[in-house]
Amino acid sequence: MTEAGILEKLREAVLNGKRKDAANLCEEGLKAGLAGKDLLTQGLLAGMEEVGRRMRCEEYFIPEVLVAARAMQTAMEVLREDLARNPPTQVGRVIIGTVSGDLHDIGKNLVAIMLTGAGFEVIDLGIDVSPSRFVSAALERQADAVAMSALLTTTMVNMKEVVAELRKAGFQGRIMIGGAPVTQEFAEKIGADLFAGDASEGAEKLKASLRAA
Ligand code: B12
Numbered sequence: 001m002t003e004a005g006i007l008e009k010l011r012e013a014v015l016n017g018k019r020k021d022a023a024n025l026c027e028e029g030l031k032a033g034l035a036g037k038d039l040l041t042q043g044l045l046a047g048m049e050e051v052g053r054r055m056r057c058e059e060y061f062i063p064e065v066l067v068a069a070r071a072m073q074t075a076m077e078v079l080r081e082d083l084a085r086n087p088p089t090q091v092g093r094v095i096i097g098t099v100s101g102d103l104h105d106i107g108k109n110l111v112a113i114m115l116t117g118a119g120f121e122v123i124d125l126g127i128d129v130s131p132s133r134f135v136s137a138a139l140e141r142q143a144d145a146v147a148m149s150a151l152l153t154t155t156m157v158n159m160k161e162v163v164a165e166l167r168k169a170g171f172q173g174r175i176m177i178g179g180a181p182v183t184q185e186f187a188e189k190i191g192a193d194l195f196a197g198d199a200s201e202g203a204e205k206l207k208a209s210l211r212a213a
Helices: 003-015 019-031 036-056 062-085 106-117 131-140 158-168 184-190 199-212
Strands: 093-098 121-124 145-149 174-178
Touching: 003 019, 003 036, 003 062, 019 036, 019 062, 036 062, 036 106, 036 199, 062 106, 093 106, 093 131, 106 121, 106 145, 106 199, 131 145, 131 158, 145 158, 145 199, 158 174, 158 184, 174 184, 174 199
Parallel strands: 093 121, 093 145, 145 174
Antiparallel strands: none
């Protein structure tokens, strides 16, 4: 198979959630002399980008996104060693977590997947993340953005404190929020920079916002 053929098949394998095919194609690509970062960006991430587009058009739903993400993660294992030697250029570094008191993480995990797919380095703090943990991670890891998720009307209010604490600590990056009860109006009210209604839109908006900076 030609190099272009391998990349195209890899993109399709992610799109169709074929994890064994994706892993085998990465092995074949490396053997054929393709760079790990090209297999990542032009194969795996290109596939995830299309997944995001299909999700926005409601051609793909959560199950398709999750199998695509699993295929991407399996194939990434094959590339790990090569990528560690020649790391790809990152779009930016994002700290993500579900806010204090909230244990819902399915949406947050989807956002992390789509951000990774868009080329971000994602540091996932998990669930029930306190404002001080968001702040220390953002500063210590010199993040370009902090992304927060909340699924409860009783916990979304905790986002306000995180925004205030981040600003007080001098954090200069973008702050993006989302989750079922969260709205654009709420984001403006608490001083967050960005709101998105779904994971794919979130990745696109953050990328565009950092590019414009
Ligand atoms: C699964 C679920 C649970 C699971 C969570 C498992 C897990 N690992 O996440 C369990 C069983 C643990 C649970 C517990 C509870 N739950 Co619950 N749960 C749900 C349920 C059924 C689905 C949520 C979900 O995962 N949706 C799918 C994901 C993909 O959607 P999403 O999170 O909204 O994410 C999308 C967008 O919002 C966006 N997004 C999300 N986060 C972010 C972040 C950023 C930065 C961006 C850009 C975008 C973004 O992107 C995603 C799509 O691409 C909802 C009902 C529903 N249908 O929504 C109730 C629901 C959220 N739960 C509810 C409640 C009340 C509870 C409990 C309090 C129940 C109880 N009495 O114990 C507890 C609270 C526990 C806690 N402290 O958090 C209520 C909330 C009501 C409210 N308005 O506050 C809901 C709405 C059910 C209801 N109708 O009453 N729950």
